[in-house]
Amino acid sequence: MTDHGNLFNLSTDLNTFLPCTYGYSVYTSQVLLSPMDPIQKLFLDSIRDYSTRSQAAGGLVDAGSEYEKALAEEVAKLQRLYGGGDLASFPEFQFKEPKLDEVAQK
Missing domain, CATH: 1.20.5 (Single alpha-helices involved in coiled-coils or other helix-helix interfaces)
Incomplete structure (x- = not known):
């Protein structure tokens, strides 16, 4: 049961x-x-279009000579202020291990 x-x-x-x-x-x-929202479709289409155009141009799309000049000036200013080096790569940090004194246990 x-x-x-x-x-x-x-x-x-x-x-x-x-x-x-x-x-x-x-x-x-x-x-x-x-189905995809028309505005979402338009947004995705514009992103894809920009991606193909930027890959073809090898950088920013429609960046004129004024932009290139301003970018070069800013990079030169940063190199003067911070001592040069490659500003496009992430800096490598090297930390030394601190020397610690052993504490005597009582």
């Missing part, structure tokens, strides 16, 4: 669990399968 109380508890648990799980999966699948 089965215990009707346990069966009722199981059905109650499933009734509270399944709608939440099913609801979330239906919602996420609708979002994934829905």
